[in-house]
Amino acid sequence: MDGINAAKDSPKNRFAVVEPQPHPCSNSGNKRRINVLLMFACIDLGSNSFHLLIVRWHDSCHHIVERFSEKVQLGEGLAQTGRISPAAFARGITCLDMFAAALRRYPVEHVWVVGTNALRVASNADEFLQQASARGFSVDVVSGLEEATLVYSGVMSSLPDDGASRLVVDIGGGSTELIVGCGSRQLQAHSMPIGCVSWRDKWFAEPSSNAVVLRERLEAAAADAESVFNAVAQQLATTPWAEVLASSGTAKMLSALCSQRVSSGGEALQVDMDVLLELESDIIQVALDPHISLTGLKNSRRELVLPGWAVLLGFMRANSVQSLSFSHSALREGMLHYLIRAAELNVPPLRVLQDG
Secondary structure (H helix, E strand, O other): OOOEEEOOOOOOOOOOOOOOEEEEEOOOOOOOOOOOOEEEEEEEEOOOEEEEEEEEEEOOEEEEEEEEEEEOOOOOOHHHHOOOOHHHHHHHHHHHHHHHHHHOOOOOOEEEEEEOHHHHHOOOHHHHHHHHHHOOOOEEEOOHHHHHHHHHHHHHOOOOOOOOEEEEEEEOOOOEEEEEEEOOEEEEEEEEOOOHHHHHHHHOOOOOOOHHHHHHHHHHHHHHHHHHHHHHHHHHOOOOOOEEEEEOHHHHHHHHHHHHHHOOOOOOOEEEHHHHHHOHHHHHHHHHOOOEEEOOOOHHHHHHHHHHHHHHHHHHHHOOOOEEEEEOOOHHHHHHHHHHHHHHHOOOHHHHHHHO
């Protein structure tokens, strides 16, 4: 079991900050260019985590000023109750207060807040949106297909527009978006009702101390995930792809674990089917013993490693994917693309997204 060590006590970083760093230039190709120094902020209210991205725009390039992430798990228990739980509701509002404080530190002129699956389906989503509005956040709750468009745009923002065909998968907390595109052109998209938080609540809500039982549960969760993705696998195959890219936290976690297993270094993160299967025994041991850690697995994501593994394995099996690469760019970078276009056109970003 490569990479397994005794867990070390360390304070949990609930709010990660990234130092300013250059970001690739944006090519919006719109009618009016923004040439002055401006600051933009994108806020992604996901079913697992809330994210804030603040960037500075100058001379047709944007530079990341700060990133914040908080594990809110707004979708916790949502599949069972249909509602955002009081605890998750409170965590979400606390996080928005932290985001508001962060934004006050900068002269941000353009802000876009997007809500995804949990805010699409929760019966008390309007109550949360009202509380957000009271704190100055007007939230656009996007559809699953609109979310897919943002994901694809974000992933493509870090790649050359070379006309290559790609399948992009983004496993979120409550939904998974699948997009096939050719260069910057999106060919088809699907939003599937499966995510790492909802799969945890469905399959791993009750803890188990029995390795055999846990393995059976894990494999059943993977088979269930495969059946979900099978619903669109045949349609996806009508637009063949040359490369598979996965974005967001589950893909980052599992690609890091796989990369750690095959080498001790290297910047490229990817998941090979064989290596993913080899991880099964390791992640079961980590789930059984809280004192055991796995190199590359953050404590904040321990509870999601089993459902995340099951969802990713189900996706790969359903679509005959043997290998995929992790994309550091995702929905927030896609939001930024549309927010900058909206500023150039002087219209709301949601309108730009919906107009295509």
